Amino acid sequence: MYAVVGCGECSALWVVEDRPETTSCPSCGARHQYPKLTKFAETDAADAAREARTALLADRSDHAPDDLDSFATLETRAENERMDETTYLQESGLDAEAVSEAGEGATSGAAAGSPNWLDTVRAAIDELDEPGEAEVVAYATARDVSATFTERALDRLVQQGEASRNDGAYRLL
Numbered sequence: 001m002y003a004v005v006g007c008g009e010c011s012a013l014w015v016v017e018d019r020p021e022t023t024s025c026p027s028c029g030a031r032h033q034y035p036k037l038t039k040f041a042e043t044d045a046a047d048a049a050r051e052a053r054t055a056l057l058a059d060r061s062d063h064a065p066d067d068l069d070s071f072a073t074l075e076t077r078a079e080n081e082r083m084d085e086t087t088y089l090q091e092s093g094l095d096a097e098a099v100s101e102a103g104e105g106a107t108s109g110a111a112a113g114s115p116n117w118l119d120t121v122r123a124a125i126d127e128l129d130e131p132g133e134a135e136v137v138a139y140a141t142a143r144d145v146s147a148t149f150t151e152r153a154l155d156r157l158v159q160q161g162e163a164s165r166n167d168g169a170y171r172l173l
Contacts, residue, residue, distance in 0.1 A: 001017070002015055002046055002049035003019070003039045003041065004041040004042075004049055005023070005038065005040065007027065007028060008032070009028050009030040012026065012028065015049045017046070040052065040056055117145045120140050121136060121140055121154065122172060123139075124140055124150075125157075125172050126172055127139075131171070133151065136150060136170060
């Protein structure tokens with residue numbers, strides 16, 4: 001059993017299934033006892049309840065229910081008429097090819113010979129004889145990695161158990 005019910009706080013309408021003891025308004029979050037709610041429509045089918053809610057909302061907004069497609073039709077259209085990524089980017093005013101190249105560069109930069117910033121911090125710890133914070137920061141900044149990022153990356157590597165810090169010196173684990 002499905003019912004279209006309304007919130008006494010914000011006037012939102014929603015579909016409730018199986019007569020629960022209580023239900024919350026999806027709009028304002030107010031909790032309501034189901035028996036005390038106004039039931040605008042009751043039906044055995046979920047689609048019919050959604051259609052009834054749609055008709056009530058259309059009536060509130062001065063649209064004729066006949067002007068609107070059925071819920072099932074709208075759902076099918078939404079599934080079938082999705083915009084692909086390239087079209088979305090172009091409609092947003094972006095160059096889809098440039099976005100794709102930037103994404104590939106970000107994910108395959110290390111393989112192409114330009115390691116990402118975190119890899120640079122790891123390399124500093126691995127390659128330096130005395131990899132203290134100042135030495136790692138100097139190594140990373142010489143390779144265009146910001147000092148702020150390097151300091152945060154060192155803390156994160158230690159917190160995540162990828163590196164250890166002992167007497168100010170870092171070591172990869």
